[in-house]
Amino acid sequence: MAIHLARQIWTTLEPLHDVVYFGTGVKEAGVAIGLRGYWQTYFAFRAAPLGAVTPATVLATFAGFHPEMVRKALPEAWSRATPEQCLQVRLDLSTTLLRDNGAGDAECARAVELLAPVQATADLTGRPLAAANAALPLPADPVGALWQLSSTLREHRGDGHVAALVTHGLTGRQALIMQVAAGKAAESVMRQARGLSEREWSDAFDELRARGAVEGEPANPALTGSGAALLERVEASTDEAAWNGALAVLSADAVTELTTSLAPLVKRLLDTVVPPLNPTGMVRQ
Structure with a gap:
């Protein structure tokens, strides 16, 4: 089966964005401006474009995190560092990490040339x-500009994915289990990364099992036939929303150029920065 063009672009852009989560020095960069530890840095950095938002806003937009995990980070983070500080530090750090992993000005500038119109016309x-x-504002540095565009389009896809989950009657927690059952993440990684207890994970598993979507055990779930079909519909909706809502302005040739030119950088990031077991759904090929 052919891979949707939107998914091809996602597998290229997601690792670029992910340096802000998995790159060396993320926690230290947050601590340097007053934030407390990795998770406060994660929530503050990712939420910063929204401003000094409440935990409720983050829970609604990020999807799947335990409320107490978010409340431990926010709103305290905003008393330690402003959203503007977080935005500057996350951009500087991500730009440095990409450049340290071989991102060059020429290929990044060309990728920016292709992606800037996508952002400008996105729904x-x-x-x-x-x-x-x-x-x-789009940075003048082409590496920083590519990171920012990748982040916008990554979040565009993520927002559409959350909408697809809601449309298909899945909660954030249930969606995590579906990804594990599909072999895209490990239960040990996904559950801990979202702050869920074994009991909370098990309860969400039981909800899906009652729906006929999963089988097996909570720590090692498997999709049923109907569960696989449900997940396929969610992913297809996500791809279509990402394509029709933004990416369709790219020609097939532009998609090929973008993914091909950035492939060496993406491979380096997957080999050295993004963990093999991660909660983003990024699977090494």
Whole structure:
């Protein structure tokens, strides 16, 4: 089966964006401006385009995190560092990490040339994280500009994915289990990364099992036939929303050029920065 063009672009842009989560020095960069530890840095950096938002906003937009995990980070983070500080530090750090992993000005500038019109014409309806990122000024540095565009389009896809989950009657927690059951992440990584107890994970598993979507055990779930079909519909909706809502302005040749030119950088990031077991759904090929 042919891979949707939107998914091809996602597998290229997601690792670029992910340096802000998995790169060396992320926690230290947050601590340097007053933030407390990795998770406070994560929530503050990712939420910063929205402003000094409440935990409720983050829970609604990020999807799947335990409320107490978010409340441990926010709003305290905003008393330690402003959103503006977080935006500058995350951009500087991500630009450095990409350049340290071989990102060159020429290929990044060309990728920016291809992606800037996508952001400029993207439909941001119902996509708060994408809209907030798109409103940020594009850096003059081509590596930084590519990171920012990658982040906007990554969040655009993510916002659409959350909408697809809601449309298909899945909660954020249930979606995590579906990804594990599909072999795209490990239970040990996904559950801990979202702050869920074994009991909370098990309860969400039981909800899906009652729906006929999964079987097996909570720590090692498997999709049923109907569960696989459900996940396929969610992913297809996500791809279509990402394509029709933004990426369709790219020609097939432009998609090929973008993915091909950035392939060496993406491979380096997957080999050295993005962990093999991660909660983003990024699977090494």
